[in-house]
Amino acid sequence: xxxxxxxxxxxxxxxxxxxxxxxxxxxxxxxxxxxxxxxxxxxxxxxxxxxxxxxxxxxxxxxxxxxxxxxxxxxxxxxxxxxxxxxxxxxxxxxxxxxxxxxxxxxxxxxxxxxxxxxxxxxxxxxxxxxxxxxxxxxxxxxxxxxxxxxxxxx
Amino acid sequence: xxxxxxxxxxxxxxxxxxxxxxxxxxxxxxxxxxxxxxxxxxxxxxxxxxxxxxxxxxxxxxxxxxxxxxxxxxxxxxxxxxxxxxxxxxxxxxxxxxxxxxxxxxxxxxxxxxxxxxxxxxxxxxxxxxxxxxxxxxxxxxxxxxxxxxxxxxx
DNA sequence: GAGTGATGATTGATACGTCAAGCAATCCGG
DNA sequence: CCGGATTGCTTGACGTATCAATCATCACTC
Numbered sequence: 558x559x560x561x562x563x564x565x566x567x568x569x570x571x572x573x574x575x576x577x578x579x580x581x582x583x584x585x586x587x588x589x590x591x592x593x594x595x596x597x598x599x600x601x602x603x604x605x606x607x608x609x610x611x612x613x614x615x616x617x618x619x620x621x622x623x624x625x626x627x628x629x630x631x632x633x634x635x636x637x638x639x640x641x642x643x644x645x646x647x648x649x650x651x652x653x654x655x656x657x658x659x660x661x662x663x664x665x666x667x668x669x670x671x672x673x674x675x676x677x678x679x680x681x682x683x684x685x686x687x688x689x690x691x692x693x694x695x696x697x698x699x700x701x702x703x704x705x706x707x708x709x710x711x712x
Numbered sequence: 713x714x715x716x717x718x719x720x721x722x723x724x725x726x727x728x729x730x731x732x733x734x735x736x737x738x739x740x741x742x743x744x745x746x747x748x749x750x751x752x753x754x755x756x757x758x759x760x761x762x763x764x765x766x767x768x769x770x771x772x773x774x775x776x777x778x779x780x781x782x783x784x785x786x787x788x789x790x791x792x793x794x795x796x797x798x799x800x801x802x803x804x805x806x807x808x809x810x811x812x813x814x815x816x817x818x819x820x821x822x823x824x825x826x827x828x829x830x831x832x833x834x835x836x837x838x839x840x841x842x843x844x845x846x847x848x849x850x851x852x853x854x855x856x857x858x859x860x861x862x863x864x865x866x867x
Numbered sequence: 868g869a870g871t872g873a874t875g876a877t878t879g880a881t882a883c884g885t886c887a888a889g890c891a892a893t894c895c896g897g
Numbered sequence: 898c899c900g901g902a903t904t905g906c907t908t909g910a911c912g913t914a915t916c917a918a919t920c921a922t923c924a925c926t927c
Contacts, residue, residue: 562833582863617905626737627884633907653893654893656906684728687854699847700730700733703839704730774875785914785916788877788878790914792877810876811876
């Protein structure tokens, strides 16, 4: 048993546990909602959002993986499944024969347009509606700062 | 296309996306750390924490599932795997022959005592160290309030 | 006290994420 | 150029999460 551990005070413990519960519950609710009400999962949604943000709806696997913070193998597996459902297609890359593009299909665009209002409404009613603008600002600042720290110091 | 959707303002959008990224990154880091440095996963850790909080280290499947917000089938599968690794044992319930207890073993206690300092240190260095006490208080309040709302209104 | 429904847990199918290994295509130092 | 290292993606195996179906037991009612 280490004696040098900086254990949490009870305030820290309480805040941390609440925060963890929030993540579990909110994340669970949102993805369950998307899953059951639309036909895209939270992961599908994230992919489709990025593809609609980009010219022609085409992006390299690696770029997509970097933006979503996914492993490349996860991207391969997931895109293969999405392609099977017709939401995207895989396209070979001419400039670099190793590479490949993910391209959103019409069905993909239709799926995300159908899911987006639902998702926004859920984010509002499950979260934003219960948080003041000042709190939201604080939360945004904390999130950005911590994410930056995590990026600085890779595991 | 619905016209009545209350789309997010750019401030809301920014804060929300940062928050989601924090969720993804911090969760990923913590569970990866636990996984590689100790021999218990984040899920194992949560189970063991609850069992050490309770008399004799025994608790019913359903109670454990409720506290962790897990599905009962997840609990069954996971406890079966943990039992296979000797961290817990399953025990029949005398009062209700349908029910069963999960009981932490000595090996389970040893595992969590080994993992706890590491976990606390990670929570500090990856998160708490980058947040002021005031921010942490705000975060705790937000979390509690939103969790309460989510509990009120079941999906 | 038999029938009906609810409860506590298990099981199997399927989907998903991660890891390590693999395979091409490309880059680059000599 | 040529050979080894690197890059971009794929694959297979494994552990894990979810869903629906199942089974045994219990509770309630008539």
